[in-house]
Amino acid sequence: MPTPDVRVVDHSEFPATTGADLLALLVTRAEIESGQISKALSSLIALTDEVDKVQHYRRRLVLFVHGYDHDPRELYQIPEAVSWFRSLAREWNAWIHYLAWDLDPTQLAILIRLLLGNEAFTEAAVLRTLAGLAEAHARFGSVHALSEDQIRTDMEEATAALYV
Template identity: 45%
Template sequence: MSINFTDTTWDDSGLTAADMMVLGITREEIESQNISKALSRLMMLSDQQVWTEKFNGGLLFFIAGYDHDRRDLAEIAEVRAYMQRLTSEWPFWIHFLAQHDQIMLVLRLLCDVEILAQQNGAVGTRFKKPEQLEANFRKLFDEKNRLLDCYGIAG
């Protein structure tokens, strides 16, 4: 398995051999609310049918620079604002993300949540407004279908 890590500079020359893409988002990008680097990397996946098909379930992302912050990412206003802004420009997470917990992280950052407990590194979360969770999930799912329809890919 080949994994292509992308952080700031990126072209699609390494995508042919890669089986997965890992997107790193830095604290600096979040604090400046500069989505342009992440957006350009993500747009490469959705702007061509070949990459849209190849990286279905082939994207992982992480947010770097908050390792020593005791708050959960969903409690950090700048992280939530960044992800909401990025998602408004690139809403195709459900198609590309490789893991269920990553989709749940996106939803936790898009919705109002309450952190219930932090024990042994595990975080409990309650969505404050179930209708907000449903609306965000439906929007992401509809955007996935819109992307697939654009290329005539069966969903």
């Protein structure tokens, strides 16, 4: 079995990266504390600019947040991190398509926790957040010619992955 090509790349390298089996979006504490999402956003948008990238990187993106290793709080308890990810999610609607939640369901759980912030982690809150991600995925799908069946299947599988 061939070794997967895993590349941890700086945001600026996403547009030029081709063919990797897994992309890691490395977000630093400095980026979060500055509140600037533009660098990460432009990199994520670059994943959507060609049909080949849309197809190839489906479910191949993982999130890594660096710089909070010694902070006793969970990432979702850090207001700056919650704000940063919420801002990014408002601008980029392709999380369900790109996140590698099928490889690691915690990726989707982390995103949902960040979007919820300090709100109680209840089933109703999770389902409401998933509904928002589903609406975003449907918008993404309509722009990138995903079938309604594909969009529905993606959401069913993402929901099931959370409850494994």
